[in-house]
Amino acid sequence: MKILQAPFTEEMMRSLRVGDEVAINGVVYTGRDAVHKYLHEGGELPPGVNLRDGIIYHCGPVVMKEANGDWKVTAAGPTTSIREEPYQGQIIRDFGVRGVIGKGGMGDRTLAACAAHGCVYLHAIGGAAQVLAECVKRVRNVYLLEKFGSPEAIWELEVENFPAVVTMDSHGGSLHAEVLRHSQAALAERV
Amino acid sequence: MNVLLDSLLELIRRTSAEIPDDVHRAILTSLENEKKGTIAESAFKIIERNIGLAKNKSQPICQDTGSILFYVDCPVGFDQIAFTETCREAVTLATRKGYLRQNSVDSITGVNDGTNVGPGSPTVHFHQHRASTLQVRLMLKGGGCENVGAQYSLPAEKLKANRDLDGCRKVILDAVLQAQGKGCGPGVLGICIGGDRAVGYEFSKLQFLRLLDDRNPDERLDALEQDILTTANELGIGPMGFGGKTTLLGVKIGVANRLPASFFVSVSYMCWAFRRQGVELDSALGISRWLY
Numbered sequence: 499m500k501i502l503q504a505p506f507t508e509e510m511m512r513s514l515r516v517g518d519e520v521a522i523n524g525v526v527y528t529g530r531d532a533v534h535k536y537l538h539e540g541g542e543l544p545p546g547v548n549l550r551d552g553i554i555y556h557c558g559p560v561v562m563k564e565a566n567g568d569w570k571v572t573a574a575g576p577t578t579s580i581r582e583e584p585y586q587g588q589i590i591r592d593f594g595v596r597g598v599i600g601k602g603g604m605g606d607r608t609l610a611a612c613a614a615h616g617c618v619y620l621h622a623i624g625g626a627a628q629v630l631a632e633c634v635k636r637v638r639n640v641y642l643l644e645k646f647g648s649p650e651a652i653w654e655l656e657v658e659n660f661p662a663v664v665t666m667d668s669h670g671g672s673l674h675a676e677v678l679r680h681s682q683a684a685l686a687e688r689v
Numbered sequence: 690m691n692v693l694l695d696s697l698l699e700l701i702r703r704t705s706a707e708i709p710d711d712v713h714r715a716i717l718t719s720l721e722n723e724k725k726g727t728i729a730e731s732a733f734k735i736i737e738r739n740i741g742l743a744k745n746k747s748q749p750i751c752q753d754t755g756s757i758l759f760y761v762d763c764p765v766g767f768d769q770i771a772f773t774e775t776c777r778e779a780v781t782l783a784t785r786k787g788y789l790r791q792n793s794v795d796s797i798t799g800v801n802d803g804t805n806v807g808p809g810s811p812t813v814h815f816h817q818h819r820a821s822t823l824q825v826r827l828m829l830k831g832g833g834c835e836n837v838g839a840q841y842s843l844p845a846e847k848l849k850a851n852r853d854l855d856g857c858r859k860v861i862l863d864a865v866l867q868a869q870g871k872g873c874g875p876g877v878l879g880i881c882i883g884g885d886r887a888v889g890y891e892f893s894k895l896q897f898l899r900l901l902d903d904r905n906p907d908e909r910l911d912a913l914e915q916d917i918l919t920t921a922n923e924l925g926i927g928p929m930g931f932g933g934k935t936t937l938l939g940v941k942i943g944v945a946n947r948l949p950a951s952f953f954v955s956v957s958y959m960c961w962a963f964r965r966q967g968v969e970l971d972s973a974l975g976i977s978r979w980l981y
């Protein structure tokens with residue numbers, strides 16, 4: 499298990515390889531379909547959101563407001579990442595993103611952007627809403643809440659020991675491509 | 690106080706927060722089987738921890754609380770209209786209480802009114818029987834795994850799949866290959882051989898109501914189920930598509946008659962967060978027994 503402690507530097511991300519298990523400590527920003535489309539179309543990052551050396555989390559969390567006005571995340575599993583494939587590479591490049599957390603993996607364009615700009619794809623466990631919600635220690639802020647609604651907003655989350663697996667690294671390695679290739683060959687022998 | 694409403698609410702709560710025993714057993718066995726120290730084993734450990742946490746906190750196992758599918762076995766003369774109304778009420782209430790996420794969106798406008806009630810949500814399937822008992826089963830079927838379901842029309846030339854059981858085997862295994870880890874595997878396949886396009890998918894989902902460790906009474910289908918389970922687990926896709934020994938937890942196959950002109954094989958994929966429960970209701974509509 500490798501500990502990834504913010505700030506997430508290029509050197510740190512370049513040291514990671516496919517198959518590494520990591521625990522993330524620091525701030526991550528959620529962003530899913532609406533945010534990616536918005537940034538792709540030239541939308542401005544709201545003041546306060548800093549993606550440089552940062553991590554984007556493909557997640558639409560369930561967040562409740564507590565009696566004292568604080569936000570509390572009650573479920574926070576990853577959503578399917580491939581929907582952001584048309585936008586992700588550009589966003590990694592333009593905003594200096596160092597890590598993308600999601601599930602299911604991404605395609606060639608994102609893989610190329612990871613290599614070119616020193617970023618990795620971090621696969622969280624799909625469906626593990628409760629385990630991952632426990633890793634969120636604090637909701638620091640929320641942006642674009644009115645514009646996009648709660649699941650699609652940018653939530654600034656402080657996470658501790660957030661578990662993930664590097665499935666796409668900055669050296670062209672992709673576990674998804676590897677597993678697909680092997681399983682294809684294994685199936686060919688069995689039909 | 691409405692007893693039926695309370696019973697349905699409890700059914701929804703428990704379905705959303707607790708994995709049924711048969712599925713839990715299969716997950717525990719798979720965890721044991723994975724090679725120690727692999728990322729597949731780690732994935733299972735997190736899944737296992739999540740199952741425990743959700744149950745103890747009475748919180749949804751997964752934040753996608755899925756399509757809400759009720760299956761009702763009822764006596765002749767049962768008031769289906771009133772029952773459906775109460776189902777809709779229970780879903781609205783369960784959403785307000787956080788047992789279900791606000792998860793249902795108008796397909797044209799994209800508006801989510803936060804109730805989970807609308808055209809096609811929830812769906813309530815009734816089946817009359819001669820007995821006097823009333824049983825209600827509930828399945829919450831996530832979107833990620835629904836997206837990797839597939840329907841094949843045989844013959845499927847590219848896959849060299851003809852209109853026979855071997856052809857069925859080929860397309861079903863192709864569905865497993867295409868899904869990789871994207872449906873939050875390890876998954877369970879519900880399959881229907883035959884039917885039209887609608888009946889095929891409908892029957893494929895009914896297979897998820899079977900116990901995971903039951904055996905198909907039809908010997909040919911039983912053999913196919915076991916074969917696909919074994920073969921799929923030799924492909925090395927593993928939990929989350931990380932690689933590993935467990936790609937599927939189960940395979941369930943049913944059949945429906947078809948037209949001479951059509952031969953559909955419909956495959957539904959259920960993620961590891963396999964949420965289904967059921968209750969038998971007594972004459973006062975209180976819960977007398979849990980079915981899974």
Ligand code: SF4
Nearest residue numbers: 625751831833873960
């Ligand atoms: S596929 Fe299942 S486990 Fe995965 S996010 Fe959807 S509902 Fe949750």
